[in-house]
Amino acid sequence: KAGVTQTPRYLIKTRGQQVTLSCSPISGHRSVSWYQQTPGQGLQFLFEYFSETQRNKGNFPGRFSGRQFSNSRSEMNVSTLELGDSALYLCASSFLQGSEQYFGPGTRLTVT
Amino acid sequence: AQSVTQPDIHITVSEGASLELRCNYSYGATPYLFWYVQSPGQGLQLLLKYFSGDTLVQGIKGFEAEFKRSQSSFNLRKPSVHWSDAAEYFCAHHGSSNTGKLIFGQGTTLQVKP
Helix, strand or coil: CCCCEEECCEEEECCCCCEEEEEECCCCCCEEEEEEEECCCEEEEEEEEECCEEEEECCCCCCEEEEECCCCCEEEEECCCCHHHCEEEEEEEECCCCCCCEECCCEEEEEC | CCEEECCCCEEEEECCCCEEECCEEECCCCCEEEEEEECCCCCEEEEEEECCCCCEEECHHHCEEEEEHHHCEEEEEECCCCHHHCEEEEEEEECCCCCCCCEECCCEEEEEEC
């Protein structure tokens, strides 16, 4: 069974631009969660989607948004990029909310 | 507030030696606990999980962890470390079966000496 895939793997953007990251969960998994990983703050929860609905949201500004499609694929969007948004963005999928999460390889976003 | 603490930021062990990575959580009820490993530039790989039942859980790659409610701990162990175990290890939990919000510790970097 294929794992969680994330595209693109690497991204360089300029301050003020916006970016969209994509995540395809493991087949059959209906829950997708997003995390931001930085050296200073570690791994922080962004949001969780289940059955196309946002179920939980972390403590991030409204510039961070996401959505989930009917096939469980998910996207996250960051608008008006800031230098501090440079991070590894990880997507994880699970069969149900609360079950173990399997992570993708991440998207490395660099904001210049 | 829920939190996870990994007291050791960096640990160095010799190849073949035993390993124990510490994890303490702060949560009133029984948490759902996980250990993940991350190699440089990679995503996180699930090593093992604890939801309920037997407090000693076995995982992949020869790892095990023991849940101790009285100490609010979920320490990861391996009897004999291999050079390929060098990586960063994260302990995490979420508080119920209907949330996917994982709370992570700050991670422990494991270095293995030949």
